[in-house]
Amino acid sequence: KGSGVVQHIQRTRLEQVDTLLVVGSGKGGVGKSTVSVNLAVALAQQGLRVGLLDGDAYGPSIPMMLGVRKRAASKGSEAVLPLAERKELPREKKLQPLVRYGVKIMSVGFFIGEEQAVAPMPDVLGMLIRQLLYSVDWGDLDYLLIDLPPGTSEPQATLCREIHLDGAILVTTPQDIARIDTAKALAMFQQSSVPVLGIMQNMDGFLCPHCGGHVDIFPQSQEVRSVLDVLPVLGRIPLDPAAVVSGDKGHPVIISLPDSPVAQAFVLAGQQL
Numbered sequence: 001k002g003s004g005v006v007q008h009i010q011r012t013r014l015e016q017v018d019t020l021l022v023v024g025s026g027k028g029g030v031g032k033s034t035v036s037v038n039l040a041v042a043l044a045q046q047g048l049r050v051g052l053l054d055g056d057a058y059g060p061s062i063p064m065m066l067g068v069r070k071r072a073a074s075k076g077s078e079a080v081l082p083l084a085e086r087k088e089l090p091r092e093k094k095l096q097p098l099v100r101y102g103v104k105i106m107s108v109g110f111f112i113g114e115e116q117a118v119a120p121m122p123d124v125l126g127m128l129i130r131q132l133l134y135s136v137d138w139g140d141l142d143y144l145l146i147d148l149p150p151g152t153s154e155p156q157a158t159l160c161r162e163i164h165l166d167g168a169i170l171v172t173t174p175q176d177i178a179r180i181d182t183a184k185a186l187a188m189f190q191q192s193s194v195p196v197l198g199i200m201q202n203m204d205g206f207l208c209p210h211c212g213g214h215v216d217i218f219p220q221s222q223e224v225r226s227v228l229d230v231l232p233v234l235g236r237i238p239l240d241p242a243a244v245v246s247g248d249k250g251h252p253v254i255i256s257l258p259d260s261p262v263a264q265a266f267v268l269a270g271q272q273l
């Protein structure tokens, strides 16, 4: 009792989900949501059944990136309450996810209110994320991706402890400060025996729209690089102004600019999962 092995066995497995992955980052603003959305669509384009749970209440941008903003899951939204009840709901009581680009989507943003100035307390957010895993009618999925809040605090740690996660993908920029925080996230997953599948290195150089040249923006030190270098790099995504525009308009870059280097990097990353 209390040993790591027992804890591991007690973690709940989601019956209908073949592979449950989390997308995490050490800090905000590195492109975690952009990566989650585009990877989910990349997997769906391979013909896989994919769900995406947006658990980032500090920047619930996924609904906006997918053009489903303000379309709250109206029907049966009372089903997520009470938060403390962590078990599968009967199918008729479950929430219907929205479907966009072949991906089933649910967002904590639908429940906390987009205009709310104060973010929920971390423990409440953690409960909401876990509850949505059980309360949404995901159906049979090949992949369910959870876009985690940034950092390594309560929601992430509790999720690792309570739910069987098949893997984590870490998103970082090449900047030292981001990589130092990413190393903390790596340590959190390793301590919880969650396999870290690899790194998505975002904003990896800038693609100049005028000359097409590649400009490195963020400096890197060897010291920090060595900590993360044990991990495979699933993708290197350049900083591309076009990615911002398409994200803000509700069409992820993999849909709106499929031939761009950014979109191609996501396609390749999806093939490695």
Ligand code: ADP
Residues within 6 Å of the ligand: 025, 027, 028, 029, 030, 031, 032, 033, 034, 035, 059, 061, 202, 203, 237, 238, 239, 240, 241, 242, 243, 244, 245, 247, 248, 262
């Ligand atoms: P996070 O989820 O880590 O907070 P987001 O995915 O919301 O980060 O990205 C933060 C901002 O950076 C968004 O405006 C997004 O459109 C932009 N962004 C992310 N990746 C890229 C990229 N490769 N090129 C250009 N802009 C990007």
